[in-house]
Amino acid sequence: MARPKNKRNQISNQSQKQQAKKKLNPFEVHINKEKLKVLGKKSKSDRGLPGVSREKALRKRKSTLQQEFKLQHKSNTFSDKRIGERNTNMTDEDRFIARYAKLKAKRHKKSIFNLADEEVLTHKGQTLSEIEKFENVMSDDGDSLDGDTSGRLDADFVAEAHFGGGILKKTGIEGAKSHKDLIEQLITESKKRKAEKQKLKEETLELTEKLDSEWKDLLPLVNKSKSKNVVPENEKADDYDKVMRQLKFEARGTPSDRLKTEDEIAREAKEKLETLEKERLERMHGVISKINESRKHVSADGLDVNFVYDSETEVTLSYNQEGISNVELEAEINGKTIVPRESGDSKSDNSENNESSSESGNDENPEECEEESDNEDKLSDLKGEDSISESESELEYVGYEDKIREDLLKRKAIMENAREELPYSYNFPSNYEELHSLLLPQPSEHQFIILERLIKCHHPSLGEKNKENLDLLFAYLLQYINDISQAKDIQDINKCFRVFTNITPHLYDLAQMSPFNAHTLMIGVIEEKQKDYRKNKQTYPGNDIVLFLKLVSCIFPTSDFRHVVVTPAITFMDQMLNKCRVRTRRDIAYGLFLTTLALEYTSLTKRFLPSAINFLVGILHMAIPKTGVKLIKISPPFKISCNKLVLCNNHEESTMELAMSVGYLLEGEINDEFRIRAIHLCLSLLEEFAVNFMDLQSSYEIFIAVLKYLELVPMGNYPKKVKQKWTLLMEEIITMKNNRRMEYLMLAPKKPKALRLYEPNIEKVYDTKRRKIQSREKTERDKLLHKLKRERKGALREIRRDREFLSGIKINQKIQSDMERQAKVNKLLSEASLQQSELNAMDRKKNRKKTITSQIRGNVRFCIVEYLALALSDVLLLFVVDLQATLDRDERQSSQHGLVKVRLDRIEEELAEHVRDGRHQQCPAEHSGGGERIC
Amino acid sequence: MSQHDKPVKISKILRNKAEEFLSNPNLSNNLLDIIKHFETGADTSACLLTLEFIFTNLLKNGEMHIEVIPLKPIEPTIEYQYRQWLRNLYEETWSKVLTTFENSSIKIQMQALSSSMNILAYEGRYPLEHKGSLECYVPLNRLKLILMRILSNKHHNPHLVAKFEEYLIYDDILFYVWKVLPSLTAKSNPNDIYIMNYLLLLEKLQVKRNEESRMLCSSGGMNMHFNFDETALKRYLNKIWNCIILWEHTVATHKQLLIVLLEKVLPYLDKPLLLTDFLMDSLDVGGPVSLLALQGIFTMIQVYNLDYPNIFAKLYSMFEPEIFHTKFKPRLFYLADLFLSSTHLPENLVAAFAKRLARLALVAPSEDIIIICMFIGNLILRHPGLKCLLNHSVGGTTTNDPYIMEERDPLKSNAINSSLWEIQTLQNHALPSVATAATFINNPLPSIEWDISKVLENTGDNIFDKELKKNSKLVALAFDKPNRFSLSKGEKLFNYWNFC
DSSP, X not given: OHHHHHHHHHHHHHHHHHHHHHSOOTTTOEEOOOSSOOTTOOOGGGEEOHHHHHHHHHHHHIIIIIHHHHTTTOSOOOOOOSTTSSOTTSOHHHHHHHHHHHHHHHHTOOOTTOOSXXXXXXXXXXXXXXXXXXXXXXXXXXXXXXXTTTTSOOHHHHHHHTTSOTHHHHHHTOTTOOHHHHHHHHHHHHHHXXXXXHHHXXXXXXXXXXXXXXXXXXXXXXXXXXXXXXXXXXXTOOHHHHHHHXXXXXXXXXXOOOOOOHHHHHHHHHHHHHHHXXXXXXXXXXXXXXXXXXXXXXXXXXXXXXXXXXXXXXXXXXXXXXXXXXXXXXXXXXXXXXXXXXXXXXXXXXXXXXXXHHHHGXXXXXXXXXXXXXXXXXXXXXXXXXXXXXXXXXXXXXXXXXXXXXHHHHXXXXXXXXXXXXXXXXXXXXXXXXXXXXXXXXXXXXXXXHHHHHHHHTOGGGOSTHXXXXXXXXXXXXXXXXXXXXXOSHHHXXXXXXXXXXXXXXXXHHHHHOHHHHHHHHHHHHHHHHHHHHHTTTSOOOTHHHHHHHHHHHHSOTTOSSOTTHHHHXXXXXXXXXXXXXXXXXXXXXXXXXXXXXXXXXXXXXXXXXXXHHHHHHHHHHTSOOOSSSOOOOOTTXXXXXXXXXXXXXXXXXXXXXXXXXXXXXXXXXXXXXXXHHHHHHHHHXXXXXXXXXXXXXXXXXXXXXXXXXXXXXXXXXOHHHHHHHHHHHHHHHHHHHHOOEEOOOOOOOOOOOOOOSXXXXXXXXXXXXXXXXXXXXXXXXXXXXHHHHHHHHHHXXXXXXXXXXXXXXXXXXXXXXXXXXXXXXXXXHHHHHHHHHHHHHHHHHTOHHHHHHHHHHHHHHHHHHHHHHTOOHHXXXXXXXXXXXXXXXXXXXXXXXXXXXXHHHHHHHHHHHHHHHHHHSOHHHHHHHHHHHO | OOTTHHHHHHHHHHHHHHHHHHHOTTOHHHHHHHHHHHHHTTXXXXXXXXXXXXXXXXXXXXXXXXXXXXXXXXXXXXXXXHHHHHHHHXXXXXXXXXXXXXXXXXXXXXXXXXXXXHHHHHHHHSOSSOOOSOSOOOOHHHHHHHHHHHTOSSSOOHHHHXXXXXXXXXXXXXXXXXXXXXXXXXXXXXXXXXXXXHHHHHXXXXXXXXXXXXXXXXXXXXXXXXXXXXXXXXXXXXXXXXXXXXXXXXXHHHHHHHHHIIIIIGGGOSOGGGGHHHHHHHHTTXXXXXHHHXXXXXXXXXXXXXXXXXXXXXXXXXXXXXXXXXXXXXXXXHHHHHHTTOTTSOHHHHXXXXXXXXXXXXXXXXXXXXXXXXXXXXXXXXXXXXXXXXXXXXXXXXXXXXXOSSOSSGGGSOGGGSOOHHHHHXXXXXXXXXXXXXXXXXXXXXXXXXXXXXHTTOOHHHHHHHHHHHOOSOOXXXXXXXXXXXXXXXXXXXXXXXXX
């Protein structure tokens, strides 16, 4: 009987504990009084549990800080690492089980490197591999069929038991049934149901298995009949079907865009050019936009067509002469009957040219013919480009067009010859020497064609390695230019330049094919040349450099604000113009060439290169005859007393060609012809520069020196054309001076701060707190600062409490030890008093009170010493001193220290007696003196 | 036998001979042979080395040492005769070595110098006769002879001076050179080759003790206490200077003199203010000389409290286009920076400088434009009043720049009423680095000055290298195909040059 009771007690204890945890002791709750009550306001701080939280904190400290304190100054600690030893929730048995499990696990631990015996994964006691065989697939249909009702109470029961009309019904029909009976009935019923269900399931299983086995027997029969049916059908497929299927699976032509009309094509080309131009302008102004780097790929046809485009220009030139508008593309193509080759290319869209195409049929490379179909697109694409560039060039070069035209036509004929003479395909040169020997003996036009065919034969689209090969070809060609430019006599240098003109378009094409390669190679060349030049900065380097610089301007856009290749190139030019000494004819020609290049580089952007102007000024200075006395200043690299370009003989009537010749780039004598040409070039360049710089604010200041020297150059002996140039230039500079409007520099005005609007500044307020309006960073910072402050406070509080706690522990320890000591003292004293009482008893017996008192006195002295050592209290001290005084007076001093323990009360009594006696006897002065001493 | 092998072989033969002679004094003919070979003038350098080897060894072994005991007649023993003979030979060789200083080959000259200095060092360490005092002994007469050769009035000897500088790290040599130098200084007008050599040497000479005390003419140098008397040095220096200043100088030597003055002498002179006249005269010479004089005057103003009112006009007149092509450009900019660093200068004056520099920038080489841009920026930073050059108070337009470039007096140049259009123009410079440097006028000025000293020594190469390093990934190509040679747009070369 007792056991269940105990159990109940235990349970009730537990539940009480839980309740205690849940329910708070109302006396522990501290309620803060609220002064203003706001409806619906929830405040965190209206009630707190200081006692509880303090308790919690204390407990925590006991487990941490106190432990640490105990272990203070101890180097070793014991830590129990047995499993579950520190876990109070575990019973002993649990611990043993856990340890045993661990032990077993340790024993069964496998090597992680042993991949072979992996743990077998299971599902419901079956290994996964077993399950995956799907041998025993039982459908769950059976379950789900009667699943609705299976484990549940049936409707009647529910209706009765739960919602069964309440008391009325109950009393009427099954009044006898109690609640307990009801439940029992319910249980039996559900068990019955389950058993039934199980049985049913087993039956179906059996049946299914039976069916399966029977079906397996039947299976071969079924299959046979099927296969017999199919095979003859297959054989029946006849030609018609074959053809049909063939047609069905044949690759269909993909739907393509309709062919564009020429107008559209032209428009597209124009748009493309416009976007390119726009990008160029952006780069010119230093805005580096991410341009579409994947340029349009130039195909082999493109190359082919490019040639067409070249010759087309020539034709259109002639048309311009005849005054026919060159906007009509149709007309141009129709008119091109002179050139059979082109018509061959354009036959696909021009039926009229079919007759002529037959002539040119043998010209074509087989490869080209295959890809002809795209030609029309490219062709007209370039035509569009042509018309644009023409319209510009028309304005600029009307003067020399007719001159060149004939020349070009002549050259054209030569080229046609060459075309027929030369073989159509070339093997790719395996090294530079091969290319060199291939090209060098040929005239320049032939070289052009050889290269054209070489590039066509090894177009990247025709082979994998071709791209690298063409990259190599680019490098070889650069080397070739470098080599041919080492010309020593005038024929060589002329040929060199001719070859260069013929190579340039190909280099352009190659660069278009792999821009990155072209960049790195060109940069490499320029860097190398500059490094060479550094060794001797005072003299103009070889002619190869001007060729490369010109090449740069052909391949790369010179108008960019900063360009990987062009900027170093122009820096190099600038350096040479600044530093190189001008002494010989070659120096002058070289410098003029560079200046022309500088003009070309800067003509689009109208940028300003001081060194170019300085050089031209120096050339002018050279043309001024210097009289002995008066020095005309000029800054280095020119010499103050240089008269080399002064024209002494009269050439007023001569009508010589005024263009400079590249032959002057060789060393040679300075003759009058050269002088006139140099000055003419100088003047024309200055004029162009003057036009370019017209918009610059200090354009006149730039040309002050020019004007000064211009006035000093005697123009009497120069041909009329040169004189004209001179007057033109003078006028231009003067107009430049008069027409310019210099705006005083002003810093861009600061944007005025917007005024505050008069509309109310509406802010959405989600909580009652007002926050300062400030930047996000600042709020973030403020938040962090606030947090920091709070944390610091919290930390300080914690530290303070820790200290309090520790000092509490310490004082407790102290009290404890004091108490122990007190107890010990008390014990001692009590023993002493016991002894004393015994002694007293003995004394009384013997009646020798006097001697005893003296003994006691001696003892008293000793006790005092002991008291002092114990330092019990000041009062006692005072007492002791009084006693001492008494004793001093007393002559009878005992030297016996045998008896140590004396009872305190007794001593006090004695002392009191003596004091009383002493006060009667001693003089008061002495007594007070004793008191002072103590103080 | 190829010619290449010959000198190697001969030097070997000579060496062998020398070694034989040193090991066996009886073979004194060897020595005579060597000297004779030396006199022929062939293989001078090898002979020099061998003779140096022989005599240093002889000195080291004390074989030429003759004990002189006062009041005792010298016994003409065989050994004494031998020693006497050796000494005569030694003196003879010494004078011959000195003659090689005038050899045409620089290499041999250098070899002669180093050989003679080596012999001198050994003689210092192992004197020919007993020297009583403990003080370091340097054979002064020999040093004097060497110096005389270096300070030749026939040949320029910058290489010898450079070589001789290597010996000046030894305290004793330095001190005795100073001591000897006054006696070598010409009193009347010497020719400019001598002056040049002299000044070159003077430039190398330190007026104070070397930081690390080393002795050439003392073995070990532990017991030797060498008294380096710096006041004596100053005395010698002043003595020399008084002579030098009286010489007649050409432009080159004048320049060199100023360099020496500024870098070495000025702080040690007794009465530097006496130089004022000299500096003033130099100021009017023009070019680098006046620049150097200007620096001298600046030092005088700064340190010795000289008053020279017109200095800014002088500085102003130095900014001419030619200055960019001289070596003294960095110095000029440095000086101008120094002069104009005072914030108490009139704005008018500083504006004139800024404006003049801006004008010069229109013709200057690219690297200098960058410097000028920074310089002007710094001027405006220092003198906020100059902001009107960038930010005109009223605005408006003008047809002519109010600034007068030709005006010599900066205060009258009317620069303060102008604007820095030149810098604006330079924003269109063809080189992007220059163009960006010129954009500083568009933005509010920074709070810290530009550091000019970093860029002062820059050349075009630096700009080139920087551009190469920029290495942008942007690959841009021209999009209009060149028609043979000419570009379709902006072709100029073809217009003016005939390629056939």
